[in-house]
Amino acid sequence: MAQSRRIVVLGSLNTDLVTVTSRIPLAGETFTAISFSTGPGGKGQNQAVGCARAATNAESGEAPIQVAMLGATGTSEHDQLSDALHATLKAEGIDASGIERIPHISSGTATILVEEQTGQNRILVVPGANGKVNASFLQKPIFKSKLWGDSKNPKASLLVLQLEIPLETVVEAISQAKSHGIPVLLNPAPAISNIPRETLRDVDHLIVNETEAQILLSNHDELVGLETTTKDWLHQVFLSFAKIGVKNLVVTLGEKGACYTSSSDQGYDLVSAIKVPAEDIVDTTAAGDTFVGVYAVEVVKSQGKELNLRKAIEQACKASALTVQKAGAIQSIPYGRDY
Known part of the structure; x- marks a missing residue:
């Protein structure tokens, strides 16, 4: 039998606390909202579930692909949400043995206010334990085993990262992955402008939306004055990332689809999105x-x-089109509750 393969996701785990309201209250105002629900979130956890x-x-006959999640939550003693996060991963068949439980701190949370008519949201994120996943975590035996392999475990087939844990950890993980010959997929969200250029060069697959691309390239004068997602803007985005040394670049464009290129291609090409009727859209949160x-x-x-x-x-x-209709990466997780 072929040896199993493993995707390792290093990133954030949150609980989403979602309130749907007819409008956002004014300062000092109190009124009755429409509904409240809880569910798992955090870009790291969402992407692990997606994997x-x-x-x-x-396909049948292929070696199985396992998924392992690395990160941190609070402990059962100090945080009522941590057990649900671990149960979610277990229910999805994700290896959660590499998630550190940190005492005296909460698990990450996102408090989300959603306007019913417009779908516009306002989000307050408390990093909690996610903010404690510093570079020293990469020296812990469980992390080393899951990522770089040991006498009993093969090294990871792919490392997936985002930016909801400290940047220093992401930079160090990418550097170590390169030294171990492990390919890296980076989704730099939420985007920041100070990611080292050498870090981006070490990334094998970079997936950004138009906002993230604009922020990462904010110091590139070629983009000044260009309207995002236009042909001229896209041309300069792909040219700028190519100059940095990014290997495989994907720019997601929402309802327009996604553009892509690689180090061996000239220019970029477009994959059109699958159209979803407005009345069938349930939630776009987890599509990316x-x-x-x-x-x-x-x-x-x-x-x-x-x-x-x-x-x-x-x-x-x-x-992504199915997720928009089914809210598949978040709302259908077993522990989510509506009130």
Whole structure:
């Protein structure tokens, strides 16, 4: 039997606290909202779920793809939300043994206010334990085992990262992954402008939306005055990232689809999004994370042969469309509750 493959997601775990309201209250005002629900969130956890669900659809005869999550939560004694986060991962078949439980701190939370008519939201994020995942975590035996392998475990097939844990940890993880020959997928969200250029050069797959691309390239004068998502803007984005040395770049454009290129291509190409009727849209929150998860699985499935980048993006676009209709990466998780 072929040896199993493993995607390791290093990132954040949150509990989303969602209140739907007819409007956002004014300062000092109190009024009755429409509904309240809880559910798992955090870009790290969402992308791990996306990977795990896509991995279950691998073709028969292929080596299985396992998913492991690395990060931190509070402890059962000090945080009522931590057990639910661990249970969520277990229910999805994700290896959570590499998640540190930190005492005297809460797990990450996101308090989300959603206006019913417009869908506009306002979000307050408390990093909690996510903010404690510093670079020293990478020296712990469980982290080393999951990422770099040991006498009993093969090294990871792919490392997936975001920016909801400290930047120093992301930078160090990417550097170590390069030294161990492990490919890296980075989704730099929430985006910041001070990611070291050498870090971006070490990334094998960079997935950004138009806002994240603009922030990462904020020091590039070529983009000044250009309207985002136009052909001229996209041309300069791909040219700028190519100059940095990014290998495989995907720019997601929401309802327009996704543009992509690689170090061996000239210019970029577009994969159109699957149209979802407005009346069928349930929640767009997890669409981007689902895209990343499915893309990651396609990358691992292709290892040992040439990656069909267009096919990977087409599969990711299809999954994102389903997620928008089903809210598949968040709301259907078992522990979510509505009130």
